[in-house]
Amino acid sequence: MTRKRQDPVDVVIIGAGCGGAAFAWQLKRRAPHLKIVCLERGGWPDPLRMPAKTMRWQRAIMEDWASNPNLRIKAGGYRGSNDYPIDEDGSVFKSLMWNGVGGSTVAWAAHFPRLHPSDFRVRSLDGVADDWPFDYFDLEPWYDLNDEIMGVAGLDGDPAYPPKRRRAMPPLAFGAVANRAARAFSDLGWHWWPVDAAINSVRHDGRDACNHCGPCLTGCISKAKSSVDLTYWPKSIALGVELRTIAIARNIEIEAGRATGVTYADRNDEEHFLPAQAVVVAGNGIGTARLLLASGVESPMLGRNLMFHPAAYIRGIFKERLDGPVGPVGASIYSHQFYETDRARGFERGVHLQLSRENALLVQASRLSPLWGEAPQAQLREEFLHTMPILVLAEDLPEAHNRVSLTNAEERDGLPGVKIDYRISERAQKSLDFGLARAEEILKAAGASRTVRVSPAPLTGWHLLGTARMGRDPQTSVTDRYGRCHAVPNILIADGSLFPTVGAANPASTIGAVALKLADQFAGEIA
Amino acid sequence: MTPVQLRQLADLLLPGDEAGLPPGSRVPDVMLALTESTAPIIAQIGRHPDFAYPEKRQAVLDDMERSHGQEFRDLVLSLIKPYYEAGPVLEAMGWRTAPPQPTGHELAPMAADLTQALAEIAARKRIWR
Numbered sequence: 001m002t003r004k005r006q007d008p009v010d011v012v013i014i015g016a017g018c019g020g021a022a023f024a025w026q027l028k029r030r031a032p033h034l035k036i037v038c039l040e041r042g043g044w045p046d047p048l049r050m051p052a053k054t055m056r057w058q059r060a061i062m063e064d065w066a067s068n069p070n071l072r073i074k075a076g077g078y079r080g081s082n083d084y085p086i087d088e089d090g091s092v093f094k095s096l097m098w099n100g101v102g103g104s105t106v107a108w109a110a111h112f113p114r115l116h117p118s119d120f121r122v123r124s125l126d127g128v129a130d131d132w133p134f135d136y137f138d139l140e141p142w143y144d145l146n147d148e149i150m151g152v153a154g155l156d157g158d159p160a161y162p163p164k165r166r167r168a169m170p171p172l173a174f175g176a177v178a179n180r181a182a183r184a185f186s187d188l189g190w191h192w193w194p195v196d197a198a199i200n201s202v203r204h205d206g207r208d209a210c211n212h213c214g215p216c217l218t219g220c221i222s223k224a225k226s227s228v229d230l231t232y233w234p235k236s237i238a239l240g241v242e243l244r245t246i247a248i249a250r251n252i253e254i255e256a257g258r259a260t261g262v263t264y265a266d267r268n269d270e271e272h273f274l275p276a277q278a279v280v281v282a283g284n285g286i287g288t289a290r291l292l293l294a295s296g297v298e299s300p301m302l303g304r305n306l307m308f309h310p311a312a313y314i315r316g317i318f319k320e321r322l323d324g325p326v327g328p329v330g331a332s333i334y335s336h337q338f339y340e341t342d343r344a345r346g347f348e349r350g351v352h353l354q355l356s357r358e359n360a361l362l363v364q365a366s367r368l369s370p371l372w373g374e375a376p377q378a379q380l381r382e383e384f385l386h387t388m389p390i391l392v393l394a395e396d397l398p399e400a401h402n403r404v405s406l407t408n409a410e411e412r413d414g415l416p417g418v419k420i421d422y423r424i425s426e427r428a429q430k431s432l433d434f435g436l437a438r439a440e441e442i443l444k445a446a447g448a449s450r451t452v453r454v455s456p457a458p459l460t461g462w463h464l465l466g467t468a469r470m471g472r473d474p475q476t477s478v479t480d481r482y483g484r485c486h487a488v489p490n491i492l493i494a495d496g497s498l499f500p501t502v503g504a505a506n507p508a509s510t511i512g513a514v515a516l517k518l519a520d521q522f523a524g525e526i527a
Numbered sequence: 528m529t530p531v532q533l534r535q536l537a538d539l540l541l542p543g544d545e546a547g548l549p550p551g552s553r554v555p556d557v558m559l560a561l562t563e564s565t566a567p568i569i570a571q572i573g574r575h576p577d578f579a580y581p582e583k584r585q586a587v588l589d590d591m592e593r594s595h596g597q598e599f600r601d602l603v604l605s606l607i608k609p610y611y612e613a614g615p616v617l618e619a620m621g622w623r624t625a626p627p628q629p630t631g632h633e634l635a636p637m638a639a640d641l642t643q644a645l646a647e648i649a650a651r652k653r654i655w656r
Binding site: 052053054055056057058059062116117118125155157158159160161162171173174175176178179182183186191192193194210211212213214215221222321323324326327336337339340361362365366371372373374377378380381384385 | 539540541542543544546548585588600603604607608610611612617620621622624626627628629630631632633634635636637638640641644645647648649651652653654655656
């Protein structure tokens, strides 16, 4: 195939999701003279095509707007996410992502916690894995900046964190579920707090307040939920960053240990070579590893140490009617009572407990066993509108056998196929079991008549982390503390792949903050 | 499969209940999905000699589920989807027939008594390291 050579640019960013968007905006702000182009394999999310205004909204959660790209591919059609298949047979958890402008923030729950200070120092404090090359307080200014751009609803004074700047909006509405759960936490004497959510609880930044419609994961028609296509990208484009959509990066060209640019395919499958001084990769823990491996970047840890946050649910069934599938799905209250290490539990590190919302009726009906006949319908009768789910997230630690690798196939996007292998460690399983037991105590204290455990919960693989970890040693890490690949120093990484460890809390806030920090540092170098 | 058999199959898979949840055969989109389906397993069920006997139909489906696991599951899912999207089913389950948007839903604010609970938590010593 003939490649068309384009005019050179200063920086190519691959991926317009959480990391790529924040990096682009901050770099352009700091170094306005730079010519920056972002290549995004998908398109813009289109609220007119989101299903929440249609009667097929429940089905969409399982088909064309499913969180798992393999399910979306199976359903056919194109909704803005330009997906590639992932061989997940070797993984307990299935990968969830959105491959378009905004990345997975288009389809996320917008729960927006930070990591704890201890999460950056697990080796020093607990003797496991590795410390990050910087700590919470080094990152704090960029956490604050990321909060400002994304817009955070929450409440000051949470003793689970160092003091944070005043949240831009008050907490989201609780509903009957969170009010009941909060009382149960308090009765047990355990910590709980309204979550930090990147969702408007009141009108903010030109976008409406959330109207609690429910299916956050199929895109937000009202735009109350922050996603980086709504926050960072309009600002970046106004500054002069060029965003090219339906532009699939196929290869980072490398000569004599330096990247010279990116070969990409446009919407007509015509290939272009875009020369650049530096290449920034932000394609998430699977996409970034896939592209770097396909480009021949040689680094022993590239693709290894995949971390998800092992997840499990427990559902409490109540005699009283609760809320049903309404309100921001992952954004009401949480507890970090058991987040920090207590060796008496028999494992290091801890768990994040998060109140969730009930599944849509059809989604829940499709998950019952048996699936047909009188029994599941009777079960739905008892459970629907009467369920309180609690999500348990455990901390993953890096293990080299959990990995992203290439297959021998060539996929339709012109890249090698990709597979993931992942199994839950004994330590993580202990933490999940511990968390489930605590969650069960809460549900009982709240008055649940019975509980149902879903452990592990396979369709929870949103957090794709650790496959290009930061560190000092090229044998044990892929990049340095500045996100520069040891093997090819003018390739930077700016997404969750960089995380040496992952805490037990959702990563998007930290991904954005790290991308801003790296962009600041990079601006000083390239200027 | 004859139209009568299709209705029998729909009602075995989605029997409904006495509290108002309709049987599958009463939901037009379920019957449309069954009628238009090209899944070979439907014909196999219809040809099964025991399917002619009401008391043996359940056992026929149990056998089919065991012997054709994925095909059977796909068939059930293809009917569950239109069933739980149907207005009468949603209403019978206590839910509204309108989609989530544009109206959204009311959601109760944080209860007043929890303000004090939060103040007590905030007054505790830090729990981060």
